[in-house]
Amino acid sequence: MNNYETVFIVTPVLSDAQVQEVADKFQGVITENGGQIVNREDWGLKKLAYPIQKKTTGFYFLIEFAAEGEIINKLETQYRRDERVIRFLTFKQDKFAVEYSAKRRAKLANKQEE
Numbered sequence: 595m596n597n598y599e600t601v602f603i604v605t606p607v608l609s610d611a612q613v614q615e616v617a618d619k620f621q622g623v624i625t626e627n628g629g630q631i632v633n634r635e636d637w638g639l640k641k642l643a644y645p646i647q648k649k650t651t652g653f654y655f656l657i658e659f660a661a662e663g664e665i666i667n668k669l670e671t672q673y674r675r676d677e678r679v680i681r682f683l684t685f686k687q688d689k690f691a692v693e694y695s696a697k698r699r700a701k702l703a704n705k706q707e708e
Contacts, residue, residue, distance in 0.1 A: 599656065599687055616676065617636065617655050638653065
């Protein structure tokens with residue numbers, strides 16, 4: 595199994611419940627196809643670097659997961675089919691990126707405990 599990280603931006607015109615539904619949908623796509631979720635982060639509403647589909651903001655989500663390579667085509671097909679997703683990026687993590695992600699999660703967990 596390989597480690598992957600996917601970030602996607604959801605259109606800002608949705609309610610909080612609808613935004614969570616979109617994130618849950620893509621998390622479900624990963625788990626239904628044999629992937630294991632390592633981490634999920636909701637980065638919230640952020641300003642885009644440039645307008646996309648006449649929108650200047652979007653809800654950002656990050657999902658780290660472990661899966662076989664075939665799942666990526668299925669996941670990205672679902673991103674393309676869902677009109678609520680305005681951008682996405684999925685990439686395979688090398689051993690250094692996996693290490694960095696683990697350190698980052700530990701650091702965030704320590705901040706939340708304080």
